[in-house]
Amino acid sequence: MNNSPFRSVLFVCLGNICRSPLAEGVFRSVLAAEGKGDGIRIDSAGTNGYHTGEAPDERSIAVAGRYGIDISNQCCRQLTLEDFTRFDLIVGMDRANVAAIETRRPANATAQTGLLYEIALGELKQIPDPYYGTNVDFERVYRMILAASKGLSKRF
Template identity: 55%
Template structure:
């Protein structure tokens, strides 16, 4: 991936009702709290069209609200071809999402697609889909997303302040 500043991020999961809306909300909260003074366009989307127009899962909204984050206004949408041009960074929540995104992306845009935990923290792992589980799974997913969002914000802030010299963190 090039060293140009990242000004837009799309978070993607299968249905855009559990993980990716939570990631959009949590990262936005983390970035705003750091007062970086630089706006980053954030959005979330799905690889499937099953939930288009739906609000986030009530359990995602509840865990976000528990941490002071309101994601209730978000609505599920499917990734579009324009997203690959609009977003500097496209983060899939799991390997299946990343594979679907890379298959849909124009060849010249595939380097924008990454696994969220791997890109943020250097951990090759998935954010598991909590849809079929209970509130404890949503709490665990929140924790994973929060930690990755903190790491991602640190990485993006360092990247923005990088004077162009090679960095071992990128």
């Protein structure tokens, strides 16, 4: 029996097409490798709805695929008020994401919120948005998310 306070996590970035879908897939993979995935809800969302209904960015799909993680079937969505009671933990990829999450936080929210790296590894590091970058930037973001996911898994 898992006595962790966390049984669900929502990863949040700006558009839910680069970082947060990658984090969803990587964290799911890390938990599975550790034999912890059963019964844990993992999802991702964006603070804006520009890409609602779309698949993740092809570069995020490609970098995940290079490590045996398939995120191609994910569907982008926007953060909702219900997410604040549906998830135990809502983490933003950077400070702007966390600020946007807190701006939307309803009075009845039960979720703990914060910066992914801070909650996972105790560091104030931000995961940069690779959208306007190159494949090298997506690779760097993957490595950062993998490190954070391994740290976060200890909380589940």
